[in-house]
Amino acid sequence: xxxxxxxxGVAGASGLASDSSGADPxxxxxxxxxxxxxxxxxxxxxxxxxxxADGEPGRGPGVPYASSNNPAAGQWDGRKLSRSIVADxxxxxxxxxxxxxxxxxVSGCPFRCLECYNSSIWDFQAGHPYTDxxxxxIIADLKxxxxxxxxxxxxxxxxxxxxxxxxxxxLREEYGHTKDIWCWxxxxxEELMRPxxxxxxxxxxxxxxxxxxxxxxxAQKDSLLQFRGxxxxxxxDVRASLAQGTVVLWGKLHDQHxxxxxxxxxxxxxGEGAAS
Numbered sequence: 001x002x003x004x005x006x007x008x009g010v011a012g013a014s015g016l017a018s019d020s021s022g023a024d025p026x027x028x029x030x031x032x033x034x035x036x037x038x039x040x041x042x043x044x045x046x047x048x049x050x051x052x053a054d055g056e057p058g059r060g061p062g063v064p065y066a067s068s069n070n071p072a073a074g075q076w077d078g079r080k081l082s083r084s085i086v087a088d089x090x091x092x093x094x095x096x097x098x099x100x101x102x103x104x105x106v107s108g109c110p111f112r113c114l115e116c117y118n119s120s121i122w123d124f125q126a127g128h129p130y131t132d133x134x135x136x137x138i139i140a141d142l143k144x145x146x147x148x149x150x151x152x153x154x155x156x157x158x159x160x161x162x163x164x165x166x167x168x169x170x171l172r173e174e175y176g177h178t179k180d181i182w183c184w185x186x187x188x189x190e191e192l193m194r195p196x197x198x199x200x201x202x203x204x205x206x207x208x209x210x211x212x213x214x215x216x217x218x219a220q221k222d223s224l225l226q227f228r229g230x231x232x233x234x235x236x237d238v239r240a241s242l243a244q245g246t247v248v249l250w251g252k253l254h255d256q257h258x259x260x261x262x263x264x265x266x267x268x269x270x271g272e273g274a275a276s
Contacts, residue, residue: 049065049066049067049068049069049112049114050069050070051064051066051070052069052070052071052072052075053070053071053072053073053075056072056073056194058190058194059188059190059191059194060188060189060190060191060213060214061188061214061232061233061234062188062214062215062217062220062230062232063188063190063191063214063215065113065215065217067113067114067217067218068111068112068113068114068186068215068216068217069110069111069112071110071191072196073191073194073195073196073197074196074197074198076110076159076198077159077198077200078156078158078159078160078161078162078198078200078201079161079162079198079200081108081110081124081159082106082108082124082159082160082161082162082163083107083108083124083125084129084130084160084162084163085106085107085108085124085125085126085127085128085129085130086104086105086106086107086127086128086129086130086134086163087105087106087107087118087120087121087126087127087128087154087155088103088104088105088127089102089103089104089105089134089137089138090102090103090105091141092147093151096151096153096182096184096227097148097149097151097180097182097210097227098148098149098180098182098210098252099147099148099149100146100147100148101147101148101149101150101151101182102138102141102142102147102149102150102151103150103151103152103153104138104150104151104152104153104167105118105121105153105154105155106121106152106153106154106155106156106157106160106163106164107121107123107124107125107126107127107154107155107160108121108122108123108124108125108126108154108155108156108159108160109121109122109154109155109156109159109186110122110156110159111156111186111215113186113215113216113217113218114218115216115218115221116216117229118154118155121154121155122155130163135166135167135170138150138167139170139171139174142171142175142179147179148179148180149179149180149181149182149209150167150168150171150179150180150181150182151181151182151183151184152164152168152181152182152183152184152208153183153184154184156185156186156187157183157184157185157204158183158185158186158187158192158201158204158205161200161201161203161204164204165200165203165204165207168181168204168207168208169207171207172207177209180209180210181207181208181209181210182208182209182210182211182212183204183205183208183210183211183212184211184212185211185212185213185214186214186215186216187201187213187214188213188214189211189213189234189236189241189247192205192213205238205242206242208238209237209238209239210235210236210237210238210250211235211236211238212227212228212233212234212235212236213233213234213236214230214232214233214234215230215232215233216229216230216233217230217231217232218230220232226253226254227253234247234249235249235250235253236248236249236250237249237250237251
């Protein structure tokens with residue numbers, strides 16, 4: 001498990017599980033900086049959720065979200081949390097952004113969204129070290145003309161800035177803007193822009209062309225959305241947004257639409273019209 005604790009800006013279990021005013025006795029600590037219900041204690045991918053920035057306004061769509069950890073500005077610092085560990089690297093992917101891409105999955109994510117499909121790499125130490133050889137391979141693999149760019153996901157890229165800043169700087173040095181960079185993050189745009197956020201996040205954002213932002217919210221899950229899992233998430237044109245000082249959505253976004261349920265007056269997702 002990762003060694004997150006109060007000094008890293010992530011609340012520990014002490015003080016939260018032992019409340020003499022009547023705290024739930026089923027809450028237990030596993031000594032790793034997180035608290036869990038007793039029923040969840042044996043399943044490390046399930047954590048209790050907490051809004052660390054309670055009362056802080058303007059954090060973007062879906063925030064605060066009751067089934068994710070919600071950090072205060074600057075609370076999580078990738079320069080301290082990152083162990084420069086990579087969970088996976090995939091060549092020639094067509095699902096992680098526009099065109100044919102190469103995708104780097106980094107390890108570590110304290111958001112811990114409910115029903116996250118990558119919960120196995122929440123741990124900052126899950127995977128393999130980022131090496132010079134891997135970096136050389138990533139850069140070389142971008143050379144073919146049919147590779148449109150690099151995608152950063154995980155895990156949480158904004159909390160793995162030590163290795164990713166090194167990588168994206170080199171990408172720009174060697175390819176300029178002939179290759180684009182996409183990034184998925186649990187942070188909202190508003191959270192990344194708020195005063196007090198760590199400067200390394202904004203520095204990484206400056207290299208990104210398209211950002212998919214926000215927590216995954218299971219109650220807003222929609223399989224017809226392009227490049228995102230829940231309706232609160234946005235596909236953002238980073239350079240246009242920075243220039244205009246407000247969120248500008250990526251102009252090529254094309255979500256699918258349900259048309260058969262409209263024709264037949266039935267919604268299969270709601271259990272209507274199921275085969276008998």
